Amino acid sequence: MKELLFLIPPSETKDSENLRDDTLTNVFDSLSFPTLNFLRKEIIDEIYNFNSYSDNLLSKIFELKPKSVPGVLEYYADFKNAGIKNVMDVYKGTMFKSILYSSFDEKSKNYFDSHFIIFSALYGILKPFDEIAVYKLKPESELKKIGKLYKFWHSEITKFLNDFSSKYIIIDLLTTSYRKMYDIKKVKTLKVNFYENNKSSLKNIGHFSKDPRGILINKICTESLTSVEDFKKITDFDFDYSGGSELKVILK
Numbered sequence: 406m407k408e409l410l411f412l413i414p415p416s417e418t419k420d421s422e423n424l425r426d427d428t429l430t431n432v433f434d435s436l437s438f439p440t441l442n443f444l445r446k447e448i449i450d451e452i453y454n455f456n457s458y459s460d461n462l463l464s465k466i467f468e469l470k471p472k473s474v475p476g477v478l479e480y481y482a483d484f485k486n487a488g489i490k491n492v493m494d495v496y497k498g499t500m501f502k503s504i505l506y507s508s509f510d511e512k513s514k515n516y517f518d519s520h521f522i523i524f525s526a527l528y529g530i531l532k533p534f535d536e537i538a539v540y541k542l543k544p545e546s547e548l549k550k551i552g553k554l555y556k557f558w559h560s561e562i563t564k565f566l567n568d569f570s571s572k573y574i575i576i577d578l579l580t581t582s583y584r585k586m587y588d589i590k591k592v593k594t595l596k597v598n599f600y601e602n603n604k605s606s607l608k609n610i611g612h613f614s615k616d617p618r619g620i621l622i623n624k625i626c627t628e629s630l631t632s633v634e635d636f637k638k639i640t641d642f643d644f645d646y647s648g649g650s651e652l653k654v655i656l657k
Contacts, residue, residue, distance in 0.1 A: 409630060410573035411521045413622065414583040416498030421539040424488025429538040432489055437532040444561060448527055451548045452481050458549065466546050487538035492523060492531055495539055503619025513626040524583045526554040529562060544582045555585040566592040574633065578618060595633065601656045617656060
């Protein structure tokens with residue numbers, strides 16, 4: 406019987422406080438999925454070219470006002486020596502807060518660490534126990550020599566997921582932008598989308614799914630799901646699944 410493997414997005418909100426007194430350079434080769442390091446290095450090398458970018462281009466990449474660019478540029482100028490901390494301490498957005506990872510018992514933490522992969526525009530894919538430097542890049546970020554990051558990662562992550570599919574049932578809990586980082590036509594995944602009842606029909610809640618997505622992940626881990634059918638153990642939501650490529654999560 407195949408195990409479950411869940412794909413989740415990172416958080417755009419990141420915590421840069423209380424970094425560990427170590428550097429990205431020292432832990433880089435310890436990152437999960439080391440065969441991706443050559444692509445990670447390409448992006449980091451391009452980060453060192455940010456000083457040749459115009460302030461307007463950088464403000465677009467970082468989604469900041471031009472006057473805020475110099476401070477960010479100073480940070481990236483020595484990115485390889487940036488401080489680090491655990492992935493779960495870096496990502497602090499709504500979804501990650503709702504996962505309540507710090508409240509997990511050992512069994513639930515082990516389940517999360519072994520069954521979840523976190524997508525990243527900079528690092529490609531990560532495991533929850535990886536240590537990373539804080540960054541501000543999205544899949545749609547476009548770098549001069551690399552192009553849009555979701556296109557940059559597309560082929561390699563597709564290969565990875567195809568390899569995983571021989572052992573796992575892959576459940577895609579990604580947002581739309583991170584779902585573009587792999588070829589959904591070439592990789593068999595079960596895509597989870599969130600809906601609310603809107604009179605007589607269902608409405609996809611898109612951007613507003615962050616909190617329920619985190620709650621669902623919490624329940625997946627505390628219930629230690631072993632099959633798609635096990636979703637019925639979770640009573641916080643209704644589920645609609647007819648054996649196709651989509652699992653509909655319906656808010657109560």
